[in-house]
Amino acid sequence: MRSRHRTRTGSSNTVRKDFRNIMKCFCSGQQLVAADEMVPGSGDTPSPRYHTASARSSRSSKSGEAGLKPDASNIEEAELSLRGRGSLNNEEARALLGRIEYQKGNFEAALQVFEGIDPSAVTPKIKSSIARHGDQRRRPLQNYNSPPLSMHAISLLLEAVFLKAKSLQHLARFEEAAQSCKVVVDIVESSLPGGLPENFAADCKLQEIVSKAVELLPELWKHADNSHETIMSYRRALLYRWNLDVHTTARIQREFAIFLLYNDLRSQMGSSFVPRNNLEEAILLLMILLRQISLKKIEWDPSILDHLSFALSVSGDLVALANHIEELPPGTISRREMYHTLALCYCSAGEDMVALNLLKKLLHNSEDPNFVPGLLMASKICGTTPQLAAEGVNYARRALQNVDNGCYQLESTANLLLGISLSSCSRSAFADSERVPKQSESLKALETAAKMTNLEHTDILYHLSLENAEQRKLDYALHYAKKYVKRETGSSVKGWLLLARILSGQKRFFDAENVINAALDQTSKWDQGELLRTKAKLQVARRHVKSAIQTYTQLLAVIQVHNKNFGSGMKLHKVCG
Numbered sequence: 001m002r003s004r005h006r007t008r009t010g011s012s013n014t015v016r017k018d019f020r021n022i023m024k025c026f027c028s029g030q031q032l033v034a035a036d037e038m039v040p041g042s043g044d045t046p047s048p049r050y051h052t053a054s055a056r057s058s059r060s061s062k063s064g065e066a067g068l069k070p071d072a073s074n075i076e077e078a079e080l081s082l083r084g085r086g087s088l089n090n091e092e093a094r095a096l097l098g099r100i101e102y103q104k105g106n107f108e109a110a111l112q113v114f115e116g117i118d119p120s121a122v123t124p125k126i127k128s129s130i131a132r133h134g135d136q137r138r139r140p141l142q143n144y145n146s147p148p149l150s151m152h153a154i155s156l157l158l159e160a161v162f163l164k165a166k167s168l169q170h171l172a173r174f175e176e177a178a179q180s181c182k183v184v185v186d187i188v189e190s191s192l193p194g195g196l197p198e199n200f201a202a203d204c205k206l207q208e209i210v211s212k213a214v215e216l217l218p219e220l221w222k223h224a225d226n227s228h229e230t231i232m233s234y235r236r237a238l239l240y241r242w243n244l245d246v247h248t249t250a251r252i253q254r255e256f257a258i259f260l261l262y263n264d265l266r267s268q269m270g271s272s273f274v275p276r277n278n279l280e281e282a283i284l285l286l287m288i289l290l291r292q293i294s295l296k297k298i299e300w301d302p303s304i305l306d307h308l309s310f311a312l313s314v315s316g317d318l319v320a321l322a323n324h325i326e327e328l329p330p331g332t333i334s335r336r337e338m339y340h341t342l343a344l345c346y347c348s349a350g351e352d353m354v355a356l357n358l359l360k361k362l363l364h365n366s367e368d369p370n371f372v373p374g375l376l377m378a379s380k381i382c383g384t385t386p387q388l389a390a391e392g393v394n395y396a397r398r399a400l401q402n403v404d405n406g407c408y409q410l411e412s413t414a415n416l417l418l419g420i421s422l423s424s425c426s427r428s429a430f431a432d433s434e435r436v437p438k439q440s441e442s443l444k445a446l447e448t449a450a451k452m453t454n455l456e457h458t459d460i461l462y463h464l465s466l467e468n469a470e471q472r473k474l475d476y477a478l479h480y481a482k483k484y485v486k487r488e489t490g491s492s493v494k495g496w497l498l499l500a501r502i503l504s505g506q507k508r509f510f511d512a513e514n515v516i517n518a519a520l521d522q523t524s525k526w527d528q529g530e531l532l533r534t535k536a537k538l539q540v541a542r543r544h545v546k547s548a549i550q551t552y553t554q555l556l557a558v559i560q561v562h563n564k565n566f567g568s569g570m571k572l573h574k575v576c577g
Contacts, residue, residue, distance in 0.1 A: 091117045092153060095160035107167040114164035119183055122157055125149050130191035134200065155206040158184050162213050169220060178220035178229070184213040185236070195241025207243060214242050215252055218259075227263060234259070250289055250298045254307075257285040261311055283311045290324055293332070300332055309341070318345040336368050343377060352381045356388075363395075375399035376413055383421035386428050392421030412452040416460050419445035423467055443467055458487050462495065469502050478502050490522045493531060500534055504541070513538045529558050 094116045101110035129149040149157075161183050168177035188196070188210050200207065218233035234256040238249070260282035286308040292298045305325070312321040322345035325338060333341075339362035347355035359378040363369050375395045382392030396418035403410045422442035429435035446464045453460060465480035481499040488495050496519035503512035516535040520528055532555040539548035 091122050091160075092156055095156045098160055099163060102163045102167060107170040111164060111167040111171070114160055114167065117157070117160055117164075119161065123183075123187060126154055126157060126187055127191045129154055130188065134192045134197055151204045151206060155204045155209060158187065158213075159205065159209050162209050162216075165213075165216065165220065169216075169223075174220050174224040175226070178217060178224055178226070181213050181217045181220055184209065185217055188242075189236075189240060196243045198243065200243065210242060211244055211248055214244065215248055218252075218256070222259065230259060231256075246292065246297050250292060253285045253289055254301070254304060257282040257289075257311075258307055260285075261307060279311060279315055283308065283315065286311060287324065290328070294327060294329055296329070302333075305333070313348070318348045319351075321345050322349075336362060336371060336374075339367070340371070340374055340377075343374070347377065347381065352385070356381050370398070370402040372399050372402050372410055372414075375402070376410070376417060379414075379417040379421060383417055383424055386424055389421050389424035389428065393418060393425060396421055408452050412449045412457065412460065415445045415449035415452070416457075416463065419443070419449065419467065420463055423463075423470070427470075439467075439471055443471065455483060456487070458484055458492075461487060462498065465498060465502070469498070469505065472505075474502055474506050478506075490519070493519065493523055493527050496523075497530060497534060500538070504538060509538050509542045513542070525558060525561070529555060529562075532558065 094113050098110045098113035098117075101107075101113055125148045129151075133151060133154075161180055165177045165181035165184075168174070168180060192200075196207070196210070214237045218230050218237065221229040221233055234252065237244075237252050238256070244252075260278040263278075286304055289298070289301075289304050290308065293300055293304070308324065309321055312318055322342050325333075325341055325345070328338075339358050343355040343358040343362070345355075346352075346358065356378060359374050359381075361367065362371060362374045363378065368374070375398050379392045379395035379399065382388035382390075382395060385392075396414050399414040400411065400418070403414060419442045422438045422445060426435045426438035426442060429438060443464075446460065446467055449457070449460045450464055455461065461480050461484040465477045465484060468474070468477035468480065478499070481495065481502055485492065485495040485499055490496075496515060500512040500515045500519075503509075503515060513535060516531055516538065519531050520535075523531065532551055536548045536551040536555065539545075539551060
């Protein structure tokens with residue numbers, strides 16, 4: 001027993017002594033050289049012994065050695081990985097030395113050390129060892145041959161490959177870094193095709209290294225501008241059983257969803273994959289993250305809701321977004337933000353009354369009655385509904401009272417909405433004494449908004465032209481309509497229609513028809529319904545009946561194409577709108 005204890009102690013001391021010598025020569029800047037002679041280890045496996053080139057000629061450089069103390073954790077790592085060997089082999093020594101250089105921030109020096117490790121030489125041993133350790137973990141009662149490498153040695157070597165990738169990343173050599181990081185992922189996945197067993201390598205750093213490599217790989221491919229490999233790496237990280245903790249998985253899902261959303265890509269897996277495109281896949285990932293937040297598995301991240309809002313807005317399914325917001329646990333977001341976002345969702349989905357009821361709750365005295373974005377939205381909804389126009393005027397005036405001084409964008413928007421609401425009120429007035437003051441105030445509010453935006457806001461120009469036209473101030477209406485069409489570069493059908501109708505109001509039917517013809521040349525077939533209908537009416541007004549019949553024939557053809565493509569339930573006003 002004593003001799004066995006002395007043997008074990010001597011072996012440990014030898015490892016510690018050899019490692020300290022290596023650390024000394026490394027920290028002093030001397031180059032590591034493998035001796036030609038081999039020394040037998042405890043397992044009868046020859047291992048190269050290391051010395052320095054300068055050590056052969058001189059051993060007198062002791063100045064400064066007192067301060068060169070190798071990290072105790074590195075010494076412990078060497079003892080754990082190589083216990084019983086009596087010496088360090090080439091790859092393991094380089095792994096330890098490279099780690100120290102990396103920790104010091106000397107990435108080029110670390111890379112130089114790591115490049116001395118030949119992956120093709122150590123990969124078979126690592127794969128075999130991981131597979132055997134995995135079998136022993138799954139079936140502990142069966143007898144297995146000892147793996148070629150201990151788990152600590154495996155961790156040490158895989159960490160070296162991973163730190164090589166990190167060093168390349170710091171040096172902006174992203175494609176090489178991705179290839180190096182992929183080696184770690186490939187080795188583990190091919191060694192354990194069924195996934196990592198639970199608590200696998202819990203007593204060493206292997207799980208931590210694997211988790212970091214799996215998370216880093218898609219980021220490296222992203223920086224290398226390789227979209228295909230980025231997507232494949234993200235999916236690989238999420239589909240294979242890596243034993244990732246819930247927070248790491250959530251980060252990967254979030255970054256993958258962001259990548260799918262904001263990179264204009266078209267990538268799809270096989271027929272077994274449910275999402276049809278990147279947008280649907282991103283939405284699915286973000287919904288999974290929201291579900292995990294609801295179950296309190298991960299912490300609340302407001303950017304998840306922001307990205308999901310964008311994704312569902314693009315897809316046009318804002319009611320689904322509203323449902324997800326309503327399912328969030330109480331207190332996740334503020335009541336003001338919840339009411340406002342829900343109102344935006346329902347308003348965009350066409351459910352204005354639902355949105356208005358939510359805004360009324362938001363603007364109640366018990367919540368936030370002076371919330372300007374909510375007041376503006378409520379005014380917009382009410383202003384387009386004649387029965388609620390008076391409420392729209394009230395909301396717009398409250399918004400003007402609460403806008404911060406100098407915020408011209410919000411102030412001009414409030415004046416625009418005030419003008420629209422007053423105009424709607426004037427149309428429902430019975431007496432001139434009631435209608436005329438509202439028309440005058442409406443025009444004044446719209447002119448104020450136009451001045452604040454230097455006649456550059458297209459919505460203000462449109463409504464200013466429309467209000468002047470309704471008040472039979474056709475010259476002013478024509479002036480603003482032309483500005484509107486010019487600002488929209490001829491892309492707005494409603495601008496062309498407004499311009500043509502103003503000219504028609506001035507009995508300039510020929511000019512109005514020319515405007516419609518110009519609009520037809522600049523718009524697609526799908527948007528020509530209302531233009532053709534207006535053109536036919538102008539031709540009838542000019543008593544060009546045959547031309548009007550031909551125009552109506554074109555209009556019917558457009559309607560038939562719409563019905564064929566979108567179903568027979570397509571209504572005429574949708575085609576002609």
